[in-house]
Amino acid sequence: MMSSSFNIFRVGISFVMVCIFYKSSVDCLPELSSQKYFSTLQSGKASLAYFCQADSPSTSVFLEELKKAVKPLQDYGISVAKVNCVKEEASRYCGKEKDLMKAYLFRGNILLREFPTDTLFDVNAIIAHVLFALLFNEVKYVTTLERLQNIEDSLKGKANIAFAYVRAIGTPEHRAVMEAAFVYGTTYQFVLTTEIALLGSIGTEDIEYAHLYFFHCKPVLDLTQQCRRTLMEQPLTTLNIYRFIKSMEAPLLTEVAEDPQQVSTVHLQLGLPLVFIVSQQATYEADRRTAEWIGWRLLGKAGVLLLLRDSLEVDIPQQANVVFKREEGMPVEYLVLHDIDLVISHVENNMYTEEVREDEDDDIEGPDMDTLGIQDDEVAETVYRDRKRQLPLELTVELTEETFNATVMASDSIVLFYAGWQAVSMAFLQSYIDLAIKLKGTSTMLLARINCADWSDVCTKQNVTEFPVVKMYKEGENPVSYAGMLGTEDLLKFIQLRISCPVNITSVQEAEQYLSGELYKDLISYSSVSVLGLFSPTMTTAKEDFTEAGKYLKGCVITGIYSEEDVLILSNRYTATLPALLLARHKEDKVESLPLANTHAQDIVQMITNSLLETFPEITVENLPTYLRLQKPLLVLFSDGSINPQYKKAMLTLIKEKHVDSLTPCWLNLKTTPVGRGVLQTYFDVLPPLPLLVVVNLHSGGQVFAFPSDQAVTEQNLLLWLKKVEAGLESPITILPAQEWKPPLPAYNFLRMMDAAASQHSSRKGPECVKETDVQENDKEQHEDKSAIKKEPTETLRIKHWNRSNVFKAEKSFRHDNKEL
């Protein structure tokens, strides 16, 4: 394969050589006089000449290496000669002293470079140096990131880059890169560096070895965007680079509708496998995206094709979603893989490799078993990573079976029930400790905790069988379970707002103070709304309902009740009909009233909860669930920092005019909610400048519509756009995937392993191996039965070793618990 492409360049071979082809690979080095040598030089042709004294020894290490370089250089149209300096024709190239002889590279009769023989230490160095000198323009040598960046920027939209790091000039890797550059130098810009720092700065951790990256700059149209990079994972050899670049040229994704057995692409010729992603009409769009993504991941490793099942004439297994073709002519494999990573790992584990396969029969377990031990639960992982940090646990009281009852009876206390081995509760314990730090010395509430891994009985008695749970204990009251976000802020709010709910307000003056926020000044920051129920003293049922609602809302909002004789003063003042609900919104400094006649406790809770919702909220991680409950599509304005007042005004106007009643309008501050960027990245392939206005239909269909970024955010434009969206005239920029959450990775298939061992066991031992009976010694031999040979342990042992050496490498052995110790 390699030679076929290089043939073109062989046309350039011009030099008349004395030697023709020997059967051995040892090429002979023509020895010429200097006069003769210069007479043979042709314009435009390159030639490397070693000048030496005629009487110098005919063999030296350098000459041996030079001889080896003759043939390869010839392939590139470069002739090589040894020029004997005769004393009388003292050419200027003939050095004065024997050991100061040099080699010279000419193009035509122009001297390009001179090389001290010690730089040309071996054949690789010779070829690398010669090609490096000749391909001065094709291969740019860089030492700084800026330079690399400049080259990258200048080529965006124009050409792709092959960027290589080699440890030193003249190494075999350098030669391989130069040889590749000789072939592809006009198609791709080659960039070379020997600077480790440069490699490190583009994000490669392992800088022991030479690397080659392919920068996909040609498709990049936006100059601010970076070129996608693909790292060549194989060692840098000429053949590997050739294959790699060839595979970069191949299309990322091909759609086929024929029998995978028959399909062939350039990948197979390159020795790379093919991966078919099976697609159906119904899921075509998503499949294509998946396949493209896999294509990127497998670029340079395999060819990726989208196989359209519906238009396929041959039958493929119903459940197969991936087809794998390792080689031309080999039967294809039908696979069921549930995760991109599984596809990737399947390919990576089945790639052609030069290294010797350690064993043949490793398919007893899946190819990806060694990834199963990688923690993919973010909570477990972070808690584990944090395990050595000392928490100031002493700020909370640790309870035991003996102290629990006495403690929670003696003082108002809040208890965290957790289990030391459970990651989620340990993560929350950290927030709890943070809370203790915040409240240190200021709260009358006792912060306590109990580890249910130790005191499981206590927890069960408190009806705690899940973790984590927070309960508030107050004398004379039933314990209240905390049902808010498991974080410091919300728990703090819960603790601060624990005042008895509803608060009994006893005078009009106090009610006014309550409504203005003065009465509970400290608490206003936790509860932006104060609720006051107004009842005439006789409305007992209504009061009961309200009280029940207040208790339910304890810890989430302040509620108060007023039912004195002079309640009419208040109801008149706020134009309310008794029984009524007053909602004091402290931020907006206004008081609303709502009628409460015949409203059950549950509905009161609903009314109050709804009243807590803002009309145009800043959406945050903490409050999103509350707004999602409304089950309406979100109209989100993504803003980098606080919201532009003009936009806000436009939105508020729309809201006021009830144009967006079918939506939940809100805005998101990327500064305070940075995860919003992740959301945007999913919505937009290329991120337009902020702010961005988006309608997300989360609850039905998952369409995402973006307000055109070239339009000004004005009421009119917005209204028009929203109408179009509603009318179905806008096309969504993306549709959110509707997949179920499946197991991220497979599990060990122990049943299969047991079966395999059992079948092996029985085939080895034969059918006479019956199960042991309890009474197996019927022999009347009168002495110790020495016949009991320990067959089984050794058997198990053997399987164990066989298994382990097969799939698992020694790196995990630290987890082995040494019972022998």
Next chain:
Amino acid sequence: MGLSVARLWGSPGLLLTVALYLAHTLHPVQASTPPHRDYCVLGAGPAGLQMAYFLQRAGRDYTVFERAPGPGSFFTRYPRHRKLISINKRYTGRANSEFNLRHDWNSLLSHDPRLLFRHYSPAYFPDASDMVRYLGDFAARLGLHVLYNTTIAHVTLNKDRQAWNGHYFILTDQKGQPYQCSVLLVATGLSVPNLVDFPGSEYVEGYESVSVDPKDFVGQNVLILGRGNSAFETAENILGVTNFIHMLSRSRVRLSWATHYVGDLRAINNGLLDTYQLKSLDGLLESDLTDLAIVKDREGKFHITLKFYWEEGNQHADAITLPQDDSDNFAMRVAYDRVIRCLGWNFDFSIFNKSLKLSSVGEFSKKYPLVRGSYESKGSRGLFVLGTASHSVDYRKSAGGFIHGFRYTVRAVHRLLEHRHHGITWPSTEHPITQLTSSILRRVNEASGLYQMFSVLADVVLVKENATAFEYLEEFPTQVLAQLETITGKQARHGLFVINMEYGRNFSGPDKDVFFYDRSVGHTEDAWQSNFLHPVIYYYRHLPTEQDVRFRPADWPLPRPTAIHHIVEDFLTDWTAPVGHILPLRRFLENCLDTDLRSFYAESCFLFALTRQKLPPFCQQGYLRTQGLVGTESLRQHRVESGALQDHAAVDRHREDSYHGRVGHPQAPGPLVQPLHSNKEEL
């Protein structure tokens, strides 16, 4: 079988006649119908008292009948040498009381922490009289209804359509007083010494009556028949004063540390093995006892010969051929001064009328009555066998014949009865599916019933529809798994997990080397080869049928499941390692349920909520209900470092690289490949 861990027998031959008591505790005797009890318990040993405790707590109508004047009368006499071989481990370094019961072999289950055996004896192997005292306190402090000095001499069946089980059990005491019972719970233990009949067996002394004073054995040649703990206990007592002790039995010695069965020979009693193998004069011999004959010579010494010679001889002592006459190096050619029989005990079938069809288990001959996996007699409904006598279910396998085992099986029987007669379903807790891994972990790390009654009692997780929630049932008898729905009153329509504890399949046995090199498994992928006791989780898509249970593969405690998971054995029996134990378990559960059981921080849930139509269960059941896990700044930092979180706050320079996940990247969750079909076929 010997005397082993706190085995319960009724005290033989103790007939006391006190009936005054009756009038106070039972309803006045009516002329026609005898006094009625819903539940009658026979025997106030550990099992009887344990059942009485549960019946009492449930407020049931019950009486315990005991022939002795106090509870645990067996322990007043046995073991003869007074040392119990059930461990009384007072310290474990753990506060968890449920966990500590794993290492407490003597206490009965109760809510009263004072009734723990460690308060009754400081000895690791306590004295039997402490057990008597403990049982006395247990009965008294809990106010259990026991009728002492009442010997039930006869039990018959009286058919009656009104009765719960279609018949009443009529118990008659030594005075002829009848009692009518709806349910009969037999906890009488094993009380009949096992005798072997051979010529000369009349010369043999029994364990139950042999002298325990070593002085009586000074300078004697002793032959002990039997190879259980009672035989070795007897030998141990006289080892230092005899000339030698020979022990004879049919089968080879079974060491409990090799078989992992507490009823086999315990190391505490095995001094004779040591001296035998260290070339003292003591020794073990194997022979079938029924082939023997013992001949007494004129000096009163005993000679061993074969029944065959005895039968062909003319019964005159001097004329009988001895084996050494043919084979002059016959091992037992020496004359013995004493022959002692320590061959264990059998169940006393004699008081049960034939109508009860209480037959014995075939293989164990007369030793145990035949019962089902639910401990109910195969012959008559409503008759349950509890305690030591119920050991046929797990004989030589688990601990059902011993206090630390049957205290749990008694509870299981009680739960069954509560449902059968009082409509109270098997106790259970219901949780969202996200708690599944935790619930299982909690139990395998602390549950004592699973640990003691390994492979006999197992926890059951009943998956609810759509796998969004589950019900957790504790300590269900595995052998009646097929009848789970009728026994518990729960439904198992959507699949179930069974959480069992097991030793390695080929690890235990009398001839096994349990100390072989490399016996411990540390790699999670080799967990199925774990040898030491470890949790095994079975997943069934459908409740197994009776056929499945009956024809399960040999050596399997449960029928073949859809999928199985072994949690790798752990030296500390602490299965809480995040990667070694929890992660593989979670992957197993996820693959069985075809869902994603990972936990996520609120921020991740937020991202999923806005970028996907579906959320993982953890976000659905937590975050969406405003109970998301917020996390702290330092945890967030770890999240960024671990690559689980893209640092959105940073410039999105590496957007492509970091957003789409590597392996195990929570932000690139499972289902990226579109045509997803159930992978359950693969399991």
